[in-house]
């Protein structure tokens with residue numbers, strides 16, 4: 001299996017190369033050259049299997065022997081072992097007739113990012129170790145990717161990790177999950193800007209090839225295919241538990257960078273009978289507007305009680321544009337150039353029609369999200385986090401009929417105690433094993449919103465870390 005760039009210019013790479021590369025050298029995102037499929041009998045055979053067993057069957061066709069099966073299996077078993085505090089890894093919980101939550105927050109940092117990050121760290125470490133190389137990871141976070149990445153990469157010999165987060169725009173728990181880790185290879189950077197600024201800097205660093213090569217730059221955001229492929233697994237696990245492939249299942253996905261829902265799209269392309277894939281956003285609703293109007297148009301980011309979804313430039317939408325355009329790299333390049341120049345672009349009619357055939361979308365404003373948290377607590381006795389609440393609100397607005405609907409529960413409510421308490425009157429405590437988080441010492445650096453400044457900081461800090469070692 002080779003991987004091609006959505007912008008059609010960068011060379012095709014193998015799975016291992018793609019996992020280390022992060023962003024393609026032409027600025028595009030890597031996708032597999034074709035979608036592997038699983039037949040109905042294979043999907044049916046997942047019933048009753050462990051999460052790790054299903055993960056191996058789903059991920060192996062994408063690796064295609066580039067990593068030995070035994071090594072891949074060992075890494076998958078390691079990723080989905082004791083780090084997850086639920087035997088099912090991603091259990092389903094029913095909150096209403098035909099409405100289920102897929103709890104993705106049983107990992108070490110209480111967010112869905114752990115599911116992919118625990119595997120990605122093992123994959124990167126393995127590939128770097130085999131090559132005798134070190135990498136410098138620079139990632140952007142609106143709150144959850146950063147903590148999950150730091151937790152997964154802390155103390156690893158082959159990587160330095162720098163995480164940029166928007167100063168003052170993440171929850172206290174999210175910030176502390178990044179700033180209280182003492183390992184020398186971990187660097188939490190509070191950027192004076194938004195998540196979109198953080199993400200733009202990460203992409204600028206990848207597109208500065210001299211810097212990229214000098215530090216052996218790598219990425220852990222969902223621009224990295226290794227993140228997406230790991231997230232495909234739980235769509236299979238959930239759908240099979242609810243009767244797939246004999247039954248069609250709908251999924252509603254709280255969405256920001258479009259990585260999680262793109263993983264659902266991949267599962268569908270692989271043969272999983274998914275009906276509706278519904279994008280749920282907060283008031284930062286660029287994706288909803290795009291589906292409504294056919295125009296992708298960046299406006300200012302508004303801070304919300306679901307801060308991890310306060311995103312305008314939704315990276316993985318580019319992967320969908322590539323598919324919708326019939327894999328026309330030049331067309332995607334044109335749209336991305338217009339976005340960079342003017343902050344917007346119009347989708348061709350045919351591309352929009354093909355996206356509308358696969359996806360629906362809805363937004364939940366702040367009042368609706370808060371009211372949903374309170375109502376679901378009252379009706380189902382279940383405390384939602386604000387991101388999951390946007391999904392539940394959109395699922396309910398879209399209507400729940402005979403087809404089971406799974407809303408992805410992307411974070412534990414204890415990550416956002418202030419917002420949850422304000423909405424419901426209940427302040428969710430951190431689990432006992434994270435109980436001292438608010439007392440731990442913090443270590444972070446505040447940096448201005450400029451790519452050159454971050455490059456300098458990375459060069460100086462990685463060098464200092466190396467000379468101390």
Ligand SMILES: Cc1ncc(COP(=O)(O)O)c(C=O)c1O
Pocket residue numbers: 111112143144145222254255256257258259260261308309387388410411
């Ligand atoms: C809790 C939570 N929910 C939803 C999202 C949106 O996921 P995605 O960016 O993959 O669309 C994020 C961050 O991305 C998140 O941290």
Ligand SMILES: N[C@@H](CCOP(=O)(O)O)C(=O)O
Pocket residue numbers: 140141142143144145146220221222223256257259308309315
């Ligand atoms: N919501 C994310 C934003 C980054 O998304 P990613 O999936 O591309 O890493 C976060 O919490 O950081």
